Amino acid sequence: MFRNQYDTDVTTWSPAGRLFQVEYAMEAVKQGSAAIGLRSKTHVVLACVNKASSELSSHQKKIFKVDDHIGVAIAGLTADGRVLSRYMRNECINYSYTYESPLPVGRLVVQLADKAQVCTQRSWKRPYGVGLLIGGLDESGAHLYYNCPSGNYFEYQAFAIGSRSQAAKTYLERKFETFVDSSRENLIKDALFALRETLQGEKLTSSNCTIAVLGIGEAFSTLDQETVQRLINEFEVVGEDPPAEASAAPDQSDGAEPGPAAAAAAAAADDDDQETPAADQGAAPMDI
Amino acid sequence: MNNLIGSDADSQRTLYPYVTGTSVVGIKYKDGILLAADMGGSYGSTLRYKTVERMKSVGKHSIIGASGEISDFQEIMRYLDELILYDNMWDDGNSFGPKEVHNYLTRVMYNRRNKFNPLWNSLVLGGVKNGQKYLGTVNMIGVHYEDNHVATGFGNHLSRPILRDEWHENLTFEEGVKLLEKCMRVLLYRDRSAVNKLQIAKITEEGVTISQPYSLKTFWNFAAFQNPTVGAEGSW
Numbered sequence: 001m002f003r004n005q006y007d008t009d010v011t012t013w014s015p016a017g018r019l020f021q022v023e024y025a026m027e028a029v030k031q032g033s034a035a036i037g038l039r040s041k042t043h044v045v046l047a048c049v050n051k052a053s054s055e056l057s058s059h060q061k062k063i064f065k066v067d068d069h070i071g072v073a074i075a076g077l078t079a080d081g082r083v084l085s086r087y088m089r090n091e092c093i094n095y096s097y098t099y100e101s102p103l104p105v106g107r108l109v110v111q112l113a114d115k116a117q118v119c120t121q122r123s124w125k126r127p128y129g130v131g132l133l134i135g136g137l138d139e140s141g142a143h144l145y146y147n148c149p150s151g152n153y154f155e156y157q158a159f160a161i162g163s164r165s166q167a168a169k170t171y172l173e174r175k176f177e178t179f180v181d182s183s184r185e186n187l188i189k190d191a192l193f194a195l196r197e198t199l200q201g202e203k204l205t206s207s208n209c210t211i212a213v214l215g216i217g218e219a220f221s222t223l224d225q226e227t228v229q230r231l232i233n234e235f236e237v238v239g240e241d242p243p244a245e246a247s248a249a250p251d252q253s254d255g256a257e258p259g260p261a262a263a264a265a266a267a268a269a270d271d272d273d274q275e276t277p278a279a280d281q282g283a284a285p286m287d288i
Numbered sequence: 289m290n291n292l293i294g295s296d297a298d299s300q301r302t303l304y305p306y307v308t309g310t311s312v313v314g315i316k317y318k319d320g321i322l323l324a325a326d327m328g329g330s331y332g333s334t335l336r337y338k339t340v341e342r343m344k345s346v347g348k349h350s351i352i353g354a355s356g357e358i359s360d361f362q363e364i365m366r367y368l369d370e371l372i373l374y375d376n377m378w379d380d381g382n383s384f385g386p387k388e389v390h391n392y393l394t395r396v397m398y399n400r401r402n403k404f405n406p407l408w409n410s411l412v413l414g415g416v417k418n419g420q421k422y423l424g425t426v427n428m429i430g431v432h433y434e435d436n437h438v439a440t441g442f443g444n445h446l447s448r449p450i451l452r453d454e455w456h457e458n459l460t461f462e463e464g465v466k467l468l469e470k471c472m473r474v475l476l477y478r479d480r481s482a483v484n485k486l487q488i489a490k491i492t493e494e495g496v497t498i499s500q501p502y503s504l505k506t507f508w509n510f511a512a513f514q515n516p517t518v519g520a521e522g523s524w
Contacts, residue, residue, distance in 0.1 A: 100391040104382040140381050 011123050022120050022127050025149035029131035032075035034165050034198035035062060037133040038158035038172060038191060039144045040182040043215030044135030046073040047191040049162070049198055050208050063212045067092035068219035069102045069137045071212050075162030076130035076149075084132060088112060105136030109145045109153050117151025131161045135214055142215065160194060167197035184215060188223075192237045204237050205229065301405040305357040307331055309342045310481040311443030312353035313471050314412045315455060316421050316436050317464035320492035321414030323353045324468040326476075327501055328483035335483055343489040345496035347372040349417040350386040351489055352393075355440040356409035356428065364407060367396060386415025386422035390432070398430025410440035416493050439471075442479040447471035461490070473504050 006012050007020030014020060035048040050059035063073045064085040070092060074081035088108055095103035112132070119125045127149040134145045146161065147153045158176045160168035171194045179187065191211060196204045206229035214220040223231075312325040329337030342361070343353040346368050354361040371392060375384050384392075390413040400406050410427040425440065426432040437451040450471055459467065465488055476482045484506065489498040508514075517523050 098392055098395055099384070099388040101385075101388050104378075104380065106380050107378060107382070110378075138382065 009123055010120055010125065010127060019120065019150075022150050025127035025129050026131075028129035029076040029148060029161055030163065030165075032077075032131070032162045033062070034160060034162035034168060034195070035073040035075045035131075035133055036158070036160040036165070036168050036172070036191060036194050036198075037073060037135055037144045037146075037156070038176070038179055038187055038194070039135065039142045039156075040179055040184075040187055042142055043182075043184045043187055043213060043218075044071075044137070044142050044144055045184075045187045045191045045214075046071055046133060046135050046212045047195050048073050048075070048210050049195060050210060059208075061210075063210050063222055065212075065220050065222070066108075066134075066136075067096075067102065069214070070105055070108065071135050071214055071220040073133040073135075073212070074130050075133075075165075077128070078130070080128045080130040081132065084112065084115075084128065084130065087115065088134075102138060104138045104140075105134065105143045105145070106138070106140075106155075108136070109134055109147060112147050113151050113153040116147065116149055119149075120151055133159060133161060135212075135220075137214060137216065158190075158194075160198070162198070164198040164200060168194040171197045184213065184218075188213065188231060189235045189237075192232060192235060196237055204232060206232060302357065302360065302408050305360075305408040307336065307358045308408075308481070309340060309355045309358055309361075310479055311439060311441045311447065311475055312342065312355050312410070312412045313439045313443045313447045313451075313468055313475075314353060314414050314423055314425075314437065315451060315459070315464055315468065316414075316423050316457075317459040317461060318457075319461065320416045320421060320490065321351065321423055322461075322464045322468055323351060323412060323414055323489040323491075324472050324486060325353050325355070325489075326472065326483050326486040328481060328485070329358055330481045333480070335481070338483060338485060339501070341487070341498075343487060343498055345491075345498070346389050346413075346415075347375065347384055348495065349383065349491075350389045350413060350415035350422075351491045351496050352389075353412040353414075353440075353489070354409050355411075357407070360407040360409050364393070364396070364409065364411070368393075385417035385420075386413055386424075387417075389413060389415070390422070390424045390426065390434075394426045394430055394432040397426050397428060397432075401429045412438055412440060415491055419493065442475060442481075443471065446474050446478055450474065469504060473506070476504060476506065 004020060006014035010021040033049045033051045037046045046063055048062040052059045060078045065071050066085060066088045072085055091108055091111060092103045116128055119127045129149060132147040134147060136143050144156050145153055146156055146159050157179055158172040160172060175190060188211060195209055206225045210222055211228050212220060212222040307329045309329060312323060314321060314323045323343050325342045327338060327340050328335055329340040340358055343351060344365055345351050393411060397407055406428040408428050412425050414423045423438055424432060424434040425438040437455050439447045454467055468488060472486055476484055484503045485501050487499050487501055
């Protein structure tokens with residue numbers, strides 16, 4: 001009856017000037033489990049929440065090394081994320097073959113964004129359903145970028161994407177001014193605290209998160225589980241008790257009005273049995 | 289007809305060079321890099337052209353000097369100008385330094401020799417970026433290396449022994465030019481393709497300067513120059 005007439009094709013405009021398919025793709029990013037990134041002058045830290053799709057399975061990897069100087073954390077369709085990671089690895093390796101120097105991060109990000117943009121302008125394609133936080137180091141220092149399915153990209157001091165990322169963003173917004181001169185250890189600490197904000201009724205442990213670091217004199221690497229657990233204990237990043245904030249911060253991020261897009265998101269999320277009934281929360285079945 | 293290498297239509301390769309330039313000599317000095325090359329263009333053994341510029345700047349941080357086929361050098365310059373334009377168009381504060389340009393050229397040279405269609409040159413690449421001096425060379429088959437002083441062609445035989453004896457890290461600009469002129473004078477006396485019209489190019493953190501052409505003082509009155517066949521029985 002009131003079916004959306006303008007969302008059957010990526011390239012079809014709505015009279016209001018929107019591309020619904022692209023917006024739906026952005027919705028897929030919001031439903032992936034959270035990923036955060038933050039940077040100082042010298043270091044970038046990426047962190048993510050790991051969720052298993054069932055009691056019987058392990059979780060999927062969400063942080064990838066692209067090169068010694070670039071790493072990426074993803075939220076959304078992990079399959080798309082892996083394809084894009086492979087693309088970025090290729091670009092880096094080809095660049096260093098030709099020029100014997102590392103590919104500047106900003107250039108890789110532009111190439112990636114251009115690739116995503118093409119998918120929004122071809123009727124036979126679909127946008128990538130993944131958001132990427134790209135951390136990197138080059139001549140001009142440490143950088144953190146966010147690439148989204150629409151082909152837009154932004155540079156950040158600190159950012160969070162994925163489900164309940166608003167809570168992490170609130171934490172980061174409160175503290176980001178201290179990050180520029182922050183030490184490596186303090187960045188990791190803030191990453192863990194920000195990550196905790198995105199958990200609901202769950203304790204932060206080394207088995208439900210991944211942390212990766214990159215900086216001057218330090219190639220990109222993910223921290224091993226023992227190290228992460230040691231840091232969690234050291235910083236006393238205690239988890240929250242389940243009932244305390246069960247209703248806190250439903251993910252109503254950045255003023256996107258709950259229109260048809262949100263309705264579609266709800267439809268996509270409704271067979272997710274592990275989550276609270278709130279429709280726009282939790283992981284989509286294809287992600288996790 | 290097709291064969292293993294390619295079809296006959298592809299076989300328009302440089303089988304031997306036509307117009308060539310002779311040695312290029314390059315050294316590091318206190319503030320950067322100095323290059324020297326004469327301006328001759330030989331057509332076989334005929335000294336056909338007298339004003340060939342064989343040193344060019346490449347972007348802000350690099351300079352290239354070429355010996356060998358002049359037309360192939362012009363093609364290389366087209367590649368490099370495109371590369372630098374593309375680099376500038378990013379307009380993001382990153383830029384190719386001499387190391388990147390040298391490596392790029394190495395790939396181009398080696399790739400072309402693998403197609404049995406080499407660019408018939410020996411190149412010297414110098415530059416300064418972020419306080420780092422860089423001097424390297426690459427030839428028509430893709431052999432490449434870095435050193436404190438490099439030379440191509442006859443310069444390898446006649447100049448590098450001098451440079452090994454006299455080069456040091458803290459050469460001033462004046463000392464560097466003097467040393468290069470010594471090398472170029474030996475080349476002028478002993479390399480029949482050399483001409484007495486040369487340029488010196490300088491690159492520092494401030495940028496590139498290529499001198500006006502000038503000549504070296506020579507003295508041909510040594511007995512061996514006056515009567516070269518004495519003591520060489522049977523030669524003309």
